[in-house]
Amino acid sequence: MLLAHRFLPAVVLAVMSASTFASTITYTSSAAFMAHVAPGFYTETFDGLSDPSTGNFSGGAFAYTASAPNDIYVGGGFLGASQEDDALTITFTSGNVRALGADFFATDISDNGISTLVTITLSDGTVESFTPTTFADSFRGFSADLAITSLVISGPGTSLYAGLDNLTVGAVPEPTSWALVGLALAGMLAARRRSA
Numbered sequence: 001m002l003l004a005h006r007f008l009p010a011v012v013l014a015v016m017s018a019s020t021f022a023s024t025i026t027y028t029s030s031a032a033f034m035a036h037v038a039p040g041f042y043t044e045t046f047d048g049l050s051d052p053s054t055g056n057f058s059g060g061a062f063a064y065t066a067s068a069p070n071d072i073y074v075g076g077g078f079l080g081a082s083q084e085d086d087a088l089t090i091t092f093t094s095g096n097v098r099a100l101g102a103d104f105f106a107t108d109i110s111d112n113g114i115s116t117l118v119t120i121t122l123s124d125g126t127v128e129s130f131t132p133t134t135f136a137d138s139f140r141g142f143s144a145d146l147a148i149t150s151l152v153i154s155g156p157g158t159s160l161y162a163g164l165d166n167l168t169v170g171a172v173p174e175p176t177s178w179a180l181v182g183l184a185l186a187g188m189l190a191a192r193r194r195s196a
Contacts, residue, residue, distance in 0.1 A: 024126040024144040033101040033141030034168070041099070041170025049074040062095035062169045073161070076111035078103075080163030087154035088162040095169065097148045101141025102167040105132050106156035113138070118162070119155040122148050129155070135165075143172045 027033035042059035053074040055066040066072050070083035081088045106116050118138075119129040124146055132138035142148065153162040 024122065024124055024142055026126070026128055027101065027141035027143070028139065030101065030139045030141065033099070033139075033143070036143050036172055037099045037101075037168065038171040038173050041168055042095075043166060043168040044079075045077070045166055046074055046079045047077045058094070060095075062092070062097060064090050064092045064097075064169065066090055068162075073163075076107075078107075078111075078163050078165035079167070080107060080161045081156075082161075084109075084159050084161055085156060086162065087152050088164070089150060089152050090164075090167070091150045092148065092169065096171055097169045098145070098172045099141070099143045099170045100148060100151065100168065101139065102164040103132075103135055103138040104140055104153055104164050105135060105138040106160040107163050108159060108161070114156075114160055116157060116160060117155050118153060121152045121154070123150045124148060141168075 040060055042062045044057050044059065053072060055072050057064055057066065066079055067089050068081035068083070068086045070086055072088065073080045073082040104118050104120055106114050106118055108114050113135050115131055115133045117129055117131050119127065120140060121127050122142060124144060126142065128140055130140070153164060156162045
């Protein structure tokens with residue numbers, strides 16, 4: 001019983017730290033997001049691209065493809081779905097993407113931003129829905145403990161097109177939960193050493 005009493009704090013700490021591994025943090029500020037991105041990230045502005053595009057993008061250690069049911073659109077200096085009410089999918093093909101951020105929005109046929117509900121769904125099940133009123137408040141960023149393999153932008157509606165700009169992909173510094181696991185293991189070893 002005494003041995004179980006000594007191990008209990010270490011086990012509780014290990015369980016608490018393990019639960020932090022499968023979490024995704026959402027940022028509404030580009031500055032706050034970039035403060036949590038490791039060096040070596042890649043940003044695509046989609047400027048100077050001609051339509052139609054192959055939908056393949058890469059930089060540094062990161063690469064991804066963009067697709068939509070009826071093709072993609074890269075005019076206007078951003079990436080979008082070429083048909084109204086289509087979801088836009090980004091699939092990461094290389095790099096351990098654990099951080100991504102962009103300006104997410106919907107446009108009309110003339111590339112004007114429209115204030116409407118936009119939904120972002122990440123491969124880990126994270127869903128973020130919001131209504132940007134301007135391009136200035138359309139930023140959302142995510143950092144995750146597990147790799148993000150894709151994201152889907154949907155929900156624009158009739159005569160509206162899903163879009164994004166300034167897509168940044170990268171890694172995150174090692175999570176502090178690893179330090180908690182190390183601390184828990186050290187506590188367990190110390191308790192075991194004392195009992196021996």
